[in-house]
Amino acid sequence: MGRRGVFVLAGREWRGACNMISDGFLNYSWQQGQEKLNTLYTKGKNSQRKLVVFLPYLWLFLFFLIPFFLILKISFSSSLIGMPPFSSIFEWVGDNLLQIRFNFQNYLSLIQDSFYREAFTSSLKIAGSSTLCCLILGYMMAYGISRANPKWRTVLLLLVVLPFWTSFLIRVYAWMTLLSTQGLINSFLMKIGLINFPLQLLNNSYAVCIGIVYCYLPFMVLPVYTTLEKLDPVYVEAAFDLGCTPWRTFWKVTVSLSKPGIIAGCILVFIPAIGEFVIPEILGGPDTIMIGRALWWEFFNNRDWPLACALAVAMVLLFVAPIMFFQRQQALALERGE
C-alpha cells in the first residue's frame, strides 16, 4: 500500500477536520452573509436563497456527516479476518429477527490501554506547543505585515503563502535534510566549531513541532493579519492619549481587539496539527506517538478497523467537538453583540 494508502487515510482525517472547522470558523461570516442575502432577496427570490443556503449543507451532509456515521458504525463492530475486516452490527437472524450487536470493547480499549492515552496526551502536547509557537511567530509576522507600507503588504503576504506552491511532502522532507546528523544545521555548527558531535535534531517531538510550525504558519498569519489590518489605528492613538504606554497598549488594545483572528488562527493550526500523520511519521522518532500515527498502525499494521474508527471518533469528540462548540458560542455572542 505504501504512501498512497497513507495519504488516503490522512486525507480523510484532514478533510473531515477541515469541514468541521470551516463550519465553525465561518459560522459568523456565514450568518452575516445570510443576513445580507435576506435583504437582497426579500421579495420573490426565496427559492434562490434556499438553494444558496442548501448547497453548503448538502456538501457537509455528503462529505462529512455520512462518512462520519460510517466510521461511527464501524467503531461499534468487531474486527474480523476477511473483507471487509469487521463484523456488521445489523444482522438478520431467521426470518423476522434483526440482531443488533454493539461492541463497546474498542472504546474500552482506548481507555484501558495506556498506549492510546499516551497518544492522546502527546498529540495534545505537540499540537498545543506548536500552536503556541505558531501564534507567537505568526502574530509577529502578521503585525509586521499589517504595519508595512501598503504597497509591500501584498508582496509580503504572497511570500507567506509561497511555500504552498511546492508539495507539502517535499517541504517536510526538506526539514529532514536540514535536521539530520549530516544535515545542514549540524555540519554548519560543527564547521564553526560550536559542537564536536552532531546533535540529535531529527526524530524527536521537537522536530515534529518544527515541522508543524513551519507547515501551518500561514494558517495563523492570514486570519491574524486580517483582523490586524482592519483594526482602526485610532484605538491605539486613543489608548496613548489616555496615558497608556506602548507596551500596555499593545496588550490591552491591539491583542485584545485581534482576539477573533487569534482564535481562528489557533483553531486552524491546532485541529489539523492534532491529527497530523505525515509530519510525525517523517520527522518524529519511534517514541513520538500521535493519534494520526496510532490510527495508521491500527488500520494498516493491525488491520483493526473498528479500533481505528473508535480512535477517530474519540478524537473528534474530545478535541474537535469542544472547539466547535466554543466557536459557535463565540459566534452567537458576536451576533447578540456582546
Place this chain on the structure above:
Amino acid sequence: MLPLTQPVRKLEPWQDPNEKPYIQIENISKSYGAIQAVKGVSLSIYKGELFSLLGGSGCGKTTLLRMLAGFETPTAGRILIDGIDVTNWAPYQRPVNMMFQSYALFPHMTVYQNIAFGLKQEKLSKTQIHERVQWGLDLVQMLSFAHRKPHQLSGGQRQRVALVRSLVKQPKLLLLDEPLAALDKKLREQTQFELVNIQESVGITFVLVTHDQEEAMTMSTRMAVMEEGRIRQIGVPHDVYEFPSSRYVAEFIGTNNIIEGLVVEDEPDHVLIESQEAGCFVYATHAASMPIGTHVAIAIRPEKVMISTTPPAGSRNCTKGVVREIAYLGDMSIYYVELESGKVIQSSLPNLLRLSERDVKWDDEVYLFWRAENGVVLAT
C-alpha cells in the same frame, strides 16, 4: 457700537496684558515631505477658554490639533502647556486628552471600562477610579448605561461617553476633533450648549477643531480661522463675523456680499469708495486708512442689506436692482437682487409677513441700502 452706559467689566484674559497664556504655540510648522500642512502658526490660549480652530478641509487645523495631542511632531517651533515645553513629549506623557472624531471608544470594553481605562493608567486606587467614573457618568446622565458596550449606544450617547472618558483624566487641555460632526442637526444644536455648560462647570481648557462655523460661533470664547496652514484671523466670534480682516475670512464665515471699488476719500472717521459694481458710492466708517485710489473690497452681510420699493433718503450706500429670486427658508427669505452691473446682491429678511402679503415680489425694481458701519472695507 458701544452701549450708552458702559458697565465696569473685567477684562477678558486675551485683553489683559498681565495675563499669562496657558497654552503657547510658538511658530509651529509641520511638513510631510514637500507638503507643508502647518506654516509657522503662533497662538496663545488662556486658561478656561473654549478655543475653536475653524477652516475648510486641508487647512491644517487637524494637524495642529494632533501636534497638541502629541501624535505628530512639529518640524519646527514649540508647544508650551502651563509654561512647560511639551513639544517632544509622547502622547501618553502629556497632560492633554483628546476626544476623537470617531469617538474611538474601545469596542471590547463597556462604557464603565472605557471611562476607567485612562484612570487605571494613573495608578489610582479602585475606589478613586470608581468615584471618578461615577462622577463622569453622572455629569452626562449616563449612569444607567455603565455596563453597555459602545455599539449598544446611540450616536449622542457615544459622544457623551467619549467626552467623559477624556474629561475624567482632568487634563490641562482637552482637544475635540469635530466633536459633533457625527450627530444629526437637531442633536448637534442641543449638544453644543451641553458641551459649553460642561466646559464651564469643569473649567478645563478646550481646543476644538471644526469645519462648521455655526458650531464655532455658538460655542467658542475665541476662534481662529485657518487657511492653507496659516491662521487668517483670531478673535471672539462676534468680531470675526462682523469685522473680518480679510476677504477669505469674510467669504468663509457666513454669507457676504463682496463689492469691489476704488477709494476716493480717506478721512480719519470714514472712507468713501466709488464702486462701479454696486453703481453707487459706499461710505464706510469701519475701515483702516487706505490711500486714495486703492482697489478695495467691501463686505456687507445679507441681513444688513435692507430692501425697499421706495427710495430711501440720501444717495450713499444705496443702489438699485431687480429681484431675480426669492429663496424661502422658513424663518427668513433671501432676496437675490441683480444690480445694473450684473452683480447679484443677497438680502435676507425675517419672515414677519407671508410671502403673498409682502410688497417686494419677483422682478420688482427695488432699492438696496445699508448703514455706514455695516460695510467692512477689505484690502484685496
